[in-house]
Amino acid sequence: MAPIALITGASQGIGYSTALLFARKGYDLVLAARQPDRLSAVAQEVQALGRAALAVPTDVRDAEQVKALIHQALNHYGFIDVLINNAGIYISGPVEEFSLSDWHQAIDTNLWGYIHTIQALLPHFIARGSGTIVNVSSIGGKVPIPYLTPYSTSKFAVTGLTEALHSELLPKGIHVCGIYPNLIDSNFMERAIFRGKDERDTQARRDQVNQVLKVPVVEKPEDVAQAIWDGVEHKRDEVIVGSANLSVAANRAFPSLMQWVFRKTFKLKDQH
Ligand SMILES: NC(=O)c1ccc[n+]([C@@H]2O[C@H](COP(=O)([O-])OP(=O)(O)OC[C@H]3O[C@@H](n4cnc5c(N)ncnc54)[C@H](OP(=O)(O)O)[C@@H]3O)[C@@H](O)[C@H]2O)c1
Numbered sequence: 710m711a712p713i714a715l716i717t718g719a720s721q722g723i724g725y726s727t728a729l730l731f732a733r734k735g736y737d738l739v740l741a742a743r744q745p746d747r748l749s750a751v752a753q754e755v756q757a758l759g760r761a762a763l764a765v766p767t768d769v770r771d772a773e774q775v776k777a778l779i780h781q782a783l784n785h786y787g788f789i790d791v792l793i794n795n796a797g798i799y800i801s802g803p804v805e806e807f808s809l810s811d812w813h814q815a816i817d818t819n820l821w822g823y824i825h826t827i828q829a830l831l832p833h834f835i836a837r838g839s840g841t842i843v844n845v846s847s848i849g850g851k852v853p854i855p856y857l858t859p860y861s862t863s864k865f866a867v868t869g870l871t872e873a874l875h876s877e878l879l880p881k882g883i884h885v886c887g888i889y890p891n892l893i894d895s896n897f898m899e900r901a902i903f904r905g906k907d908e909r910d911t912q913a914r915r916d917q918v919n920q921v922l923k924v925p926v927v928e929k930p931e932d933v934a935q936a937i938w939d940g941v942e943h944k945r946d947e948v949i950v951g952s953a954n955l956s957v958a959a960n961r962a963f964p965s966l967m968q969w970v971f972r973k974t975f976k977l978k979d980q981h
Contacts, residue, residue: 711760713786715739715779717769717826718796720747722895723845726930727793727937728755728762734938737761739782739789742796743768769796769822772829779829788837791941792830794823795845797863799897801914802904803979804858811902812859819863823870831883838882841941844871845888845933848953852960855968856914856975875946886940888933891953894922895930910978917977928952 714731718724720742728738732755740755740762742748748764755762763785767778782789797819800811823844834840849857850864871887878885898919905911921927928951936948949957960967 711735711737712790713737713739713782713788714791714793715741715782715789715826715830716793716795717741717767717822720744720751721899722897723890723893723930723933723937724793724795725751726934727795729758730931730934730938731791732758732760732762735760736791737786738763739778739786740764741767741769741778769825770817772821772825775822775825776829779826779833783833789830789833789840791841791843792826793843793845793937794826794867795843796822797845799901800860800903801857801901801918801975802911803856803906806904806906807859811904814902815859815863816866819860820866820870823867827870827874834878834883835881840882841884841886841944842874842878843886843888843937843940845890845937846871848889848891848949848956850887851889851949851953851957852967854975855971856979871947884941884944886945887947888936888940888950889947889953889957890928890933890936890950891956892918892921892927893930893933894927898922906978913977914975917975926952 714736716724716728719728719740737760738755740748745766752762752764765778765781767774800815844867846867847864849861850868854861875885903911903914905914933950936950940948
């Protein structure tokens, strides 16, 4: 019987690449994201690779929808081996420009979305005495990044969630792994939230990220998919992806300098 992986945010970007990689490695899949058409298209690609795929349109911010997702997945396959928490959004700007609703978008998707799946699936993993939970965090969950405060808040929380779960669940046969990518050329700009002092500042922030994404050394969703595979296959507690290793090391060695560089880079019109 093929192993089963459930991937959130599977319709695009890192989740999409991870779905195809896991299918090639012999996994059958449960795919979750909000937009049904895109999700069905990914399910068809997985099926074309000779693997089964169950597409379940789900908003991970809604605990009831996530419960229904897990229920449907377990009814369909009977078991799940790997949970890959990946659905997330990017949010950037001066902290005073974010509304409470912006904060909720970030925390509800990037943190609560992960908690909802873990809460719903953990009893199954504990009953089996096995299972793997992968949480896609970010370099922003290891290194504080000014002008990404709600994002960094959500990702630091995911790091804490991952590390505490790793320690607690290890003796119960459940493996927990955190993934820490740098900026990745995925589809995140489609749903990214930018805020600024005014419209020009907001647009400049958007343009700045678009410019950086054109730099050829920026890593691709396939690189993160490979890191996730590596984490699952070799039972790693964390995988820091490619260039993110450099950022973590630089921040450890020269924290003030790194924070100065970040502030300079992201300040734009936010002058005081
Ligand atoms: N790209 C980067 O630079 C980068 C760097 C470090 C970490 N990451 C992390 O990697 C993960 C994936 O990001 P990505 O870059 O691949 O983003 P992406 O290309 O924008 O893909 C995001 C995926 O998540 C789904 N999604 C978003 N909100 C959702 C919700 N409320 N419920 C269910 N699904 C939802 C989207 O589909 P629908 O819109 O149809 O729901 C889509 O499938 C995120 O956790 C992100 O924080 C990304």
